[in-house]
Each structure stands twice: as structure tokens, then as C-alpha cells.
Amino acid sequence: KAGVTQTPRYLIKTRGQQVTLSCSPISGHRSVSWYQQTPGQGLQFLFEYFSETQRNKGNFPGRFSGRQFSNSRSEMNVSTLELGDSALYLCASSTTRGEAFFGQGTRLTVV
């Protein structure tokens, strides 16, 4: 069974640009969550989608947004990038019982 796939693995962007990250969940998983990991703040929850609806949202500014498609694949978008947005962005898909399985992440560097 394929795991959670995140693309791209690495990305370099310039301040002010926008970026879109993609996540393909494990087949059959309808819940997809996104997390940001930085050395200073650790792992922080961004948002969670289930059946194309955002069910939960963390404490991040509106520049961070996401969506989920009918096939459960999800994207997250960050607009007007800031240096502080440099981080490892992790996607997780969850079973009906709630266990979450994480992808390898996308490492975003903003210069």
C-alpha cells in the first residue's frame, strides 16, 4: 500500500511569491491534515480537510490556505511568502480510527 506522497520534496522561493504544495493521501483515507515544522516552534497544526471540507484550523494567518479534491488529494497554498515561512511542511492522512500517517514533507526555503 502506497504511503502519503508529498510533492515537491524541496522548494526555494523568493519573498513575496506564492507557493502550492501537494499531498496525495493513502488510498481510502478521506482526512488530510497539514502541519508546519520549524526549529523554533516545532510541529504546528495548520488545517484538516475531510470530504473536501475544512473541519479544523490552526492559528495561522490567512496567507495559509488549503483545499481538498474529490479524490481526497489536497493542496496547501501560501501567498506573499515571508522568510519565516521557511519550514518543513508535512501532510498526514488519517484512518477512520484516527491514526495519522505522515508523508516525508516538503522543505520550503524562502530567500
Added chain:
Amino acid sequence: DAKTTQPTSMDCAEGRAANLPCNHSTISGNEYVYWYRQIHSQGPQYIIHGLKNNETNEMASLIITEDRKSSTLILPHATLRDTAVYYCIVRVDGNYGQNFVFGPGTRLSVLP
């Protein structure tokens, strides 16, 4: 804020059992104890979770005290590849949109 407290770091000799403690004194009756680990720069890996009974799988054992205020993750025969940050998280079970709240975790170093 994370509802768990864990030691910042621990060492374990290769081949020995690694016992990682976690305190969750404010755990609610419907909250499970989850364990994840993260090897450097990779995504967190699910290890095990449980409610009140001890649990065992191919990776580890989870021992939860009777009052459920603390638990211990046991890696029975630690290897160098078990060197990672281990996170203990409490959360309601089921897929209801509840997120995982990660604390700083315990950095386990398995020494040769």
C-alpha cells in the same frame, strides 16, 4: 499546548530495552495516548496508541498506568535506527477532525 510532559533526552545502549516515559495527568476519559517518532528531517512515524489496556505491536509496547496519568513506551531491543525524537500525544480517538498537538518530545539516542 501539549497535554503531556516528557524528558528532553535519553540514552540507551544498543540491544537493550528503551523505556520512554510520558506524563499526562490531565487526560480525559475519552482520550487515547498516541506515540509517534521522527527520524531527522523525515515525517513523523506512527508507533502505537492505546486507551487503558497495555498494547503491543511489531514496533513497541505501550504500558498505561491504571489511573491513566502516565505511560511508558517500550522498544524491546533498541537499534541504532531507533535514534529519533519520540512524541507522546493524547487525543480523542476516531476521525473527528481533532488535530495532534506535538510537544518537544524526547530525543532518544541509541548508543553502540
